[in-house]
Amino acid sequence: MLSDREMGQNCLQPKRHNRGLVVRQLLTGVCSSRVELARMTGLSKMTVTNIVSELIEQRFVEECEEKCTEVCGRNPIRLQISADAPRVVGLLVLHSRIEAALCTLTLDVVKTETVSFLSLSEEQLPVYACEALDRLLASESGILAIGVAQDVPENLRTFLEERYRLPVVADTIGSSAALAEKLFGAGRDVEDFVYVGLGDHIDTGIISGGTTYRSPRGTGPQLGHVSIDRNGPPCSCGGRGCLEIYTGTRVVLGKLCRAAGRRMRFVQFCRLSGVAEIEEIMTELVSNLSVALIGVVHLIQPEMIVLGQDGMDWDERHIQALEQAVSQGGGGEAIPVRRAGFGRGAPLAGAAANVVDALCRGELLY
Numbered sequence: 001m002l003s004d005r006e007m008g009q010n011c012l013q014p015k016r017h018n019r020g021l022v023v024r025q026l027l028t029g030v031c032s033s034r035v036e037l038a039r040m041t042g043l044s045k046m047t048v049t050n051i052v053s054e055l056i057e058q059r060f061v062e063e064c065e066e067k068c069t070e071v072c073g074r075n076p077i078r079l080q081i082s083a084d085a086p087r088v089v090g091l092l093v094l095h096s097r098i099e100a101a102l103c104t105l106t107l108d109v110v111k112t113e114t115v116s117f118l119s120l121s122e123e124q125l126p127v128y129a130c131e132a133l134d135r136l137l138a139s140e141s142g143i144l145a146i147g148v149a150q151d152v153p154e155n156l157r158t159f160l161e162e163r164y165r166l167p168v169v170a171d172t173i174g175s176s177a178a179l180a181e182k183l184f185g186a187g188r189d190v191e192d193f194v195y196v197g198l199g200d201h202i203d204t205g206i207i208s209g210g211t212t213y214r215s216p217r218g219t220g221p222q223l224g225h226v227s228i229d230r231n232g233p234p235c236s237c238g239g240r241g242c243l244e245i246y247t248g249t250r251v252v253l254g255k256l257c258r259a260a261g262r263r264m265r266f267v268q269f270c271r272l273s274g275v276a277e278i279e280e281i282m283t284e285l286v287s288n289l290s291v292a293l294i295g296v297v298h299l300i301q302p303e304m305i306v307l308g309q310d311g312m313d314w315d316e317r318h319i320q321a322l323e324q325a326v327s328q329g330g331g332g333e334a335i336p337v338r339r340a341g342f343g344r345g346a347p348l349a350g351a352a353a354n355v356v357d358a359l360c361r362g363e364l365l366y
Contacts (some may be wrong), residue, residue, distance in 0.1 A: 011226075021360070021364060022041065024083055033076035055061070061085075087143055090348050090351030100114075105356055106184060149172070149354070175212050176350030177205055190303045191210045194293070195308060201224055227240060230244065297329070297330030312340065
């Protein structure tokens with residue numbers, strides 16, 4: 001059964017809220033029949049029947065074979081998201097490229113487009129975004145909305161909405177990736193977890209009580225700017241000794257290359273074993289990251305840490321070492337560390353997940 005905050009309201013809440021609630025249960029596989037929907041959401045059977053009928057008529061949902069039960073009487077008809085349901089677009093804005101993906105409502109990728117560049121100014125951003133979206137959406141119809149994984153300017157959001165005649169839903173890269181992991185990834189069965197996307201910068205997302213944590217000021221969590229050494233070198237944020245200075249992939253890779261005396265990709269170094277100099281640098285990386293994460297554990301008590309982006313390259317022994325350090329430093333209770341279910345694709349899937357989440361919260365008209 002859902003919490004009181006998540007429950008449907010037969011009379012008090014808007015109809016869209018209840019429709020979104022029903023869609024969420026079907027999308028995530030929590031429910032697959034009208035009977036289960038009524039029991040899980042607290043909505044009346046008549047309300048559920050009416051919502052499902054509308055969703056079937058609009059081709060969001062379709063009926064399948066009867067769901068067999070051991071209970072006497074007619075077996076309930078199984079429901080699932082229709083293959084003809086609207087699709088969603090994800091737009092990921094990075095420093096050197098923009099990625100766009102056309103996805104199903106369950107975040108399965110249908111096709112992608114990428115536009116690469118040497119630099120990105122605020123004036124160039126709409127041009128490159130439209131180049132990717134125009135190619136992606138050529139000859140496509142039945143699009144629900146565009147989701148963006150990046151804290152984009154409001155004028156860009158307005159521009160995209162007017163150009164494509166579609167709603168645009170945006171959030172930070174870390175929060176977007178965390179949302180994808182909550183809906184269909186490593187965190188789907190967990191109500192409280194932290195997503196940590198390692199790279200030159202650290203993209204962070206927090207799922208609290210099953211929903212994305214958003215600051216009232218509109219800023220996302222920034223684990224990379226948590227100081228692990230108050231006497232450390234100055235950071236671009238104005239602080240000193242920020243985590244990003246020590247754990248950024250470019251910084252760590254530079255150390256690894258100098259220690260090995262040759263250039264290799266980060267993933268190749270992660271797979272090496274038995275080289276003392278390399279192991280020492282990786283151990284330091286684990287230790288530095290654990291210092292910041294231990295603080296997070298004491299502060300918000302997450303059930304799990306989800307490691308993404310360049311963290312996908314880590315060897316299992318380093319993930320286990322991070323898990324052990326965080327669990328011990330966090331008070332002794334086991335805090336699992338898991339790779340992102342969407343792998344390196346979590347930020348792009350997260351862009352599309354922003355749309356799916358808005359749909360499930362009843363914020364999109366359909």
